[in-house]
Amino acid sequence: MHNETNIPPKTDRASRWRETVIIALAGLLLISLSLLVVNKYIFVNGSAVRPLFIIPEAGGEVFDGMLPTDNPDEVLKLLQEKVDKNQFAFRINANPVFTSDCKHGNLRIENPARNIYAMQVELILDETGEVLYASPLILPNQYIENAGLSRKLTSGNHAATARFVAIHLDTDAYMGEVAAAISLNVGK
């Protein structure tokens, strides 16, 4: 019983050893972490470097959702407005009657006031493609009542095409054209 009190207990020695090991491991861990930090931010191959990725602040450049494309409906609306402005109206006698010498006929050509373009009219003989009449410039809200042909035709009916050319009022540029099938009636 007396001997037992002089010998230090085994449990005290074991716990002291465990404490020593834990302190040693903690020290090693601290040293390792320090080395990692130093390696990443300060020294690689003996020279100072910056980190691989420097990510700037968003600054309002990044948006949520899918990359937007032009909305087809909005594009269509814009194109429709353009097309609607490009309408061109005309009026002409479908069966103008010419005197036998073809120097006078009631063509009755009108450039309606609602048009935004001036108009120039050609009468083309369908049989030959010959231009029988070329009008001067007709502004919107102007008309030609009578005109003559460039040459005499035989009496009777002649199929012809009236070609209406739209001309820009400011630039004189060609803007487009429409056509009408008419019949020239030449008297005896």
Next chain:
Amino acid sequence: MKTKKLISIIAAVVMLAAISSTAFAAEPVMPDKDGNVSIGKEEVTIGVEGLVEPITLAATCNIGTYLSIDPNQPEGKQFVSPVIAVTNDCNAPITLYAVGMKATGNAPKVVDNDKYNERGWSQLNRTQTYANIALGLLDAGRGGINMWFAEESEQQPIALCNIAYQGQQTMTLQAKFGRAWSGGESFKYGMTVKISLQQ
């Protein structure tokens, strides 16, 4: 009995006389050389003067149209074109013809729609894409217009439809095109139509 017979005979004679006089009055009366008409003993002048105005062809048409191609849209939604309208402004029915559709500026030229097959159109390279497009017209309503324009140098008038007096025909473009665009593109095309009185 005798009285009844007598009354019947008198009634028959009166009826015959009435019919005869009516027939006489209904004989046609011809106007004289000045166009005046005499009725009975008293002469009544009905001088009629008429002025027949020649029929006027009048219409409002689009002389150009636009189209937009966005290669970033899904297939079938890449091509957008507005509605084209032709309005008959005269008081007689007309026939509408498509004469031609031609490129303006740097727009691809109009070519035959069968220049390439469906697979061929989708495999055009960038140069071919910017040089070729097939365009046609479709009825915007329920009508039967469905046509393709020929190559620009070979276009001829094609009858599309009849338009009733004061009526309107609306159409949209249909197209076949390549896929090798640099980005979204918009082009303008000159369209020519022709009208005539309906035969």
